[in-house]
Amino acid sequence: MGRLHHCWRSLKFSDAARRRQTVIELNEQQRLTILNRVGSTFAKKFYDPGLNGVELESLIESKRDCIAACKSTEEFEKEMNDLLKAFGTSHVGFFHQSVPRGSARQVIAATFCKAETKYGCRWIFQDVHLGGPADIAGIHPGDVLLLVAGREICPPESPSFTIGSANSVTVAKPDGTTTTVALSVPMPKSLKPPVVIPRTVISRRLDGGVGLLKIAMFPGIVGIDIAKE
Structure with missing residues (x-):
C-alpha cells in the first residue's frame, strides 16, 4: 500500500446534530459487533501487514475483553481509539455518532506539527489563526499539546475536538509551565467545513520596515471574501 493516506470526510450536520444530543449507551454485544466491523473495515481499506510490524488480528484479540467490559460510551470510544493508535498510523479515529467532532x-x-519534546513525541501548535477558538483561549504557536478532555493525545493519534461545547485542553508553554484552557467550539453556521472561520487576512509592520501579510485561508470561488477585507 506504500504511504497511507486518510482524508477526513466533510463534516455535515443535520438539525438533530445541531442540538445537544443524548449519548446512546451500547451493550456488550453491540460493542463487540462494532469492534469486529472496525477490524474488517481496517483490514480491507487501510491495514498494511508490512507497515509498523503490527499484526491486526492479534492486536484486536488482545483488546477484545477490555472493550467488552467497558462501562460507558466514553470508555468504549477511548479503548477503540487506543486500539487504532497501536497501529502507529495517523489521521484515523473512532468517534461516537452522537458527539460531533472535527x-x-x-x-x-x-494546525499542529509533530516533534520530539521533553514530554516525548507530541503535537505542537504551529499556526494559531487570529480570532479562532485556540487564539481566543490564549494558545500560541509553540505550545505543546498534552491533554484533550483529560486524555493524553500524542502522535500518531490526531487531535479532535467536540463541536458545540467547550473542550478542556492542557498545553505546556515554552517556559515550562502548563495550563488548562477551555476551547469553545460553536455549532457551524454552514454545512460545509471549516466549522470556524478565523480572520482571513492579517497584516502588520515588523521591525526594519518589513511588512507581514498572512492569509489564513482562501474562501469563496474567486476569493471574494478576501477582496472584501
Missing part, C-alpha cells in the same frame, strides 16, 4: 484545522482554527 479536526483542529476545521474547528479550532489551528
Whole structure:
C-alpha cells in the first residue's frame, strides 16, 4: 500500500446534530459487533501487514475483553481509539455518532506539527489563526499539546475536538509551565467545513520596515471574501 493516506470526510450536520444530543449507551454485544466491523473495515481499506510490524488480528484479540467490559460510551470510544493508535498510523479515529467532532484545522482554527519534546513525541501548535477558538483561549504557536478532555493525545493519534461545547485542553508553554484552557467550539453556521472561520487576512509592520501579510485561508470561488477585507 506504500504511504497511507486518510482524508477526513466533510463534516455535515443535520438539525438533530445541531442540538445537544443524548449519548446512546451500547451493550456488550453491540460493542463487540462494532469492534469486529472496525477490524474488517481496517483490514480491507487501510491495514498494511508490512507497515509498523503490527499484526491486526492479534492486536484486536488482545483488546477484545477490555472493550467488552467497558462501562460507558466514553470508555468504549477511548479503548477503540487506543486500539487504532497501536497501529502507529495517523489521521484515523473512532468517534461516537452522537458527539460531533472535527479536526483542529476545521474547528479550532489551528494546525499542529509533530516533534520530539521533553514530554516525548507530541503535537505542537504551529499556526494559531487570529480570532479562532485556540487564539481566543490564549494558545500560541509553540505550545505543546498534552491533554484533550483529560486524555493524553500524542502522535500518531490526531487531535479532535467536540463541536458545540467547550473542550478542556492542557498545553505546556515554552517556559515550562502548563495550563488548562477551555476551547469553545460553536455549532457551524454552514454545512460545509471549516466549522470556524478565523480572520482571513492579517497584516502588520515588523521591525526594519518589513511588512507581514498572512492569509489564513482562501474562501469563496474567486476569493471574494478576501477582496472584501
